[in-house]
Amino acid sequence: MAEPILRLDGLRKRFGGLAVTDGVSLEVPPGEIHAVIGPNGAGKTTLIHQVSGTLRPDAGRVVFAGRDVTALSLARRARLGLARSFQVTSILPGFTALENAALAVQARSGSSFRFLRPAASEAALNQAAMDALERTGLADRAAVPAAALSHGERRQLELAIALAMQPRLLLLDEPLAGAGPEETERLVALLRGLKRRYAFLLVEHDMQAVFALADRISVLVYGRIVATGTPDAIRADPEVRAAYLGEDEAA
């Protein structure tokens, strides 16, 4: 196996008496879509927070592209190529779709301590931002303020922002949450189109989408990974069925 792009090493996080991340270790090789599934409150978002740098783990290490990033901030990790989306969409509502993506391009292309030239007239920034919008199917909405986009489009925009960062790993926290069936279909197709070019750590409740997209799946229950494997292996795992999938099918 190639050197993993992401390696989590014994991550632990407690909130008060509750162990929300309880010794999580996993590896994501380049180009893999690694899904993390688990019931509500299993600690999936908390895990993503620790990988992205929004939360510090109590113990354990986050190794990204061979470098220990455990002590680095969200912004520093982002500059190294770690892009994340949020469970509740996080965009700049007053900016146009294009300017949302252009900020991400700007962040990785030279200093932002430039005071004279209008940023909106920097062709290089706009071009790269437009590329990201095109790849996520938002090109014709470039000039629309993000606040006026539909829910699904905002999800697409968050992906476009992530792509505009030229990331090496995308951390997606329930990218399909709240999307209607049509929007889900569009987003899944979009993610499938990005497969192999990026590595993904994908948290998602939509099992159909997870099994369609993921190369490997880790099942998180009460902060512990109870199984990791290919979609087929996970589907067949009796412990997983009992702990998680069974409930889901019954529901």
Next chain:
Amino acid sequence: MARVLPALVFGLLAAAPFLGLGQGWAMTLLARGMILAIAALSLWLPVGGAGLVSLGHAAMLGIGAYAVVVLDDARVTEALVVAPVAIAAAALFALATGAVAIRTAGVQFIMITLAFGQMAFFTAASLSAYGGDDGYTLYGRSTVAGARWMQDRLGFHYLCLGLLVVVFLGIRMLLASRFGRVLRAARENPLRVEAVGLSPYPYRLVAYTIAGGIAGLAGFLLANAAEFVAPSFLAWQRSGDLLFMVILGGLGSPFGAVLGALAILALEEWLGHLTPHWRIIFGPLLVLAVLYLRGGLVGLIGARRG
């Protein structure tokens, strides 16, 4: 309308001395309005531009004014020296206090800037060498490269107007730049800015420092306009007045600060002529304005147009 409004207002200010406002009292009032507009613009940058609501901004103005006092006392009255010192002193104060305050947000930021402002106020009041509470009367206005044209009413008028236009255009340029984009983005959603790899803190601190410098310039002008400086220049009520100008004018655009400053000064003047108890009318009027003019005065004018 919103697009040509600045040119229109600046044009009117330029023509005002020849439109029947050339008398002493009117020119004094106009100069004061333009200086307050510069001060309000400097406050707009952190409040409207970066989303940092400061309640200690008068301190920066006051530090600029006291720089004039200290130099005047040392017989240094050359504007080309005094103004840069006033700007630098206020910017330095902004940098030092901002480095602490900007680590906080919301109400905490308001309280910390207020506290720093009060510290500066009490310091000024304790400067007995410069008149303490009573303030300090300047020997005269600054000279510019040795020439005395700041004494001249028209000269001073156009100096204030010129600086107001430069500051306004400068802030507009700043906002549109890469730097301004980060600032605006961090106002809307700091988490998003961090997630794309930028930490808002240094950008906010630089903006706050620039704002301090501009306020120092306004303080320099204010001291020269009145030829007198007192600790009351730094009082928190003055900070409140400035904040009011910015909010009344509208946070959506820096020109709001200019409109807000001119409108409040005009209103004060007009009501002051009607009744000595003008504050009784002024207060409720401001409350109504905040309630019903959501986008401020610029919003009102922009919306008219559709």
